[in-house]
Amino acid sequence: MPKATKIWWRHCLFAGLMVILLWVTTASAKQFGTTTPVTETTTDTTHVVQKLTPGQAQKVSAKAIIGTWHRPQSARTLTLRADGSYRLMIGDIVTTGYWRLSAARTLTLTDALGRTSVAQASAHELKFSQADQWLKN
Numbered sequence: 001m002p003k004a005t006k007i008w009w010r011h012c013l014f015a016g017l018m019v020i021l022l023w024v025t026t027a028s029a030k031q032f033g034t035t036t037p038v039t040e041t042t043t044d045t046t047h048v049v050q051k052l053t054p055g056q057a058q059k060v061s062a063k064a065i066i067g068t069w070h071r072p073q074s075a076r077t078l079t080l081r082a083d084g085s086y087r088l089m090i091g092d093i094v095t096t097g098y099w100r101l102s103a104a105r106t107l108t109l110t111d112a113l114g115r116t117s118v119a120q121a122s123a124h125e126l127k128f129s130q131a132d133q134w135l136k137n
Contacts, residue, residue, distance in 0.1 A: 069126055069134040078126070078134060 066080040077089045080099055088095040097111035107121040119126040126134040
């Protein structure tokens with residue numbers, strides 16, 4: 001048998017053995033359950049949030065509403081959510097942004113344009129200025 005034919009047969013034999021080895025390994029992995037497992041994960045999106053009542057922190061979902069306030073004699077409503085976002089409705093106009101409450105009970109609202117409004121927060125009202133008072137619903 002010529003030398004080139006012997007080399008060709010060796011390559012074919014080696015390739016055949018590799019295919020058989022790969023098939024056996026895959027079959028064994030499936031049999032013993034060692035293939036890549038499918039893992040289902042669930043997360044609990046709750047946070048401890050200081051509701052605007054001193055000393056009463058509790059777990060709430062991220063989309064939970066912390067509180068809703070309205071301004072007397074006007075069509076204005078302010079809603080604060082546990083995820084740090086707020087929604088201000090003035091009639092049909094809706095403004096959104098994020099809020100932050102400091103240790104001194106100062107509420108800061110920041111809208112999408114970066115403008116801020118600061119209010120003093122108590123259990124039942126928000127005071128942005130002397131004339132601008134919001135009551136909790």
